[in-house]
Amino acid sequence: AQTVTQSQPEMSVQEAETVTLSCTYDTSESDYYLFWYKQPPSRQMILVIRQEAYKQQNATENRFSVNFQKAAKSFSLKISDSQLGDAAMYFCAYRSAQLGNEKLTFGTGTRLTIIP
Amino acid sequence: NAGVTQTPKFRVLKTGQSMTLLCAQDMNHEYMYWYRQDPGMGLRLIHYSVGEGTTAKGEVPDGYNVSRLKKQNFLLGLESAAPSQTSVYFCASSYGPLNTEQYFGPGTRLTVT
Numbered sequence: 001a002q003t004v005t006q007s008q009p010e011m012s013v014q015e016a017e018t019v020t021l022s023c024t025y026d027t028s029e030s031d032y033y034l035f036w037y038k039q040p041p042s043r044q045m046i047l048v049i050r051q052e053a054y055k056q057q058n059a060t061e062n063r064f065s066v067n068f069q070k071a072a073k074s075f076s077l078k079i080s081d082s083q084l085g086d087a088a089m090y091f092c093a094y095r096s097a098q099l100g101n102e103k104l105t106f107g108t109g110t111r112l113t114i115i116p
Numbered sequence: 117n118a119g120v121t122q123t124p125k126f127r128v129l130k131t132g133q134s135m136t137l138l139c140a141q142d143m144n145h146e147y148m149y150w151y152r153q154d155p156g157m158g159l160r161l162i163h164y165s166v167g168e169g170t171t172a173k174g175e176v177p178d179g180y181n182v183s184r185l186k187k188q189n190f191l192l193g194l195e196s197a198a199p200s201q202t203s204v205y206f207c208a209s210s211y212g213p214l215n216t217e218q219y220f221g222p223g224t225r226l227t228v229t
Contacts, residue, residue: 004158045159045206045220091158103149103174104218106158 002027004094006107013082014115020067021077021110023092031097034068034075035104040088048090051075053097079112087114118142120221122207128227129197137192137224139207147210148190149174149218150182152203159206165190197228 003026013019025034036048051059051068058066063080079086092107123138139148146167151159151174161174165184179201181193190209194201204225208218 043204043223045208047217050217093158103161103164104159106160108156108158 002105004107008110010111012113018080023075025094033095035093036077037091038088084114122221122224126225134195139190141209145209149208150192151206199228202228
């Protein structure tokens with residue numbers, strides 16, 4: 001069974017600075033997908049960024065980028081130029097590429113605080 | 117376009133009572149999911165559906181039943197609620213499997229006393 005570990009329950013960063021959230025995962029599969037979701041106080045889960053394991057290039061979405069290290073099974077999220085609206089819980093998630101194995105496996109989350 | 121909506125937003129039940137949570141999506145998505153979120157844990161999949169008339173068990177299905185009679189709706193039922201089912205429940209939908217994005221509803225906070 002796959003597991004996802006987020007070892008930082010809480011992080012804080014000064015506004016406009018850069019912060020990196022860590023995520024590691026355990027799997028025996030070679031093909032899979034990884035995601036970062038944001039959950040603000042409104043509780044709505046919002047997809048931030050996704051990465052296909054077969055792609056070597058790290059995904060980027062505006063101020064959000066990932067450092068995907070497949071051999072190390074590491075998938076960290078970097079947020080540049082942090083903004084007050086980035087304050088939220090961030091969840092890392094894993095999904096198998098096998099049809100019929102549909103579930104997302106989530107980590108326990110990292111609460112990010114932005115200091116004005 | 118409302119996206120994914122959930123009814124109700126909050127509910128308090130007594131142990132042994134039953135209830136149904138309704139999830140509706142207007143994006144013509146094939147796949148729908150029910151998750152629960154507990155403090156200190158990520159979301160865990162309860163049941164999911166890959167199309168109208170189909171359902172499948174997820175990671176934590178015990179104590180819940182689901183039905184997908186219409187493509188746009190996915191119902192989660194608790195036949196005899198227990199305090200262990202106190203949680204926040206999220207519904208999600210997607211076009212299909214694999215790397216397609218799952219769109220989440222706003223959640224239902226359920227308390228069982």
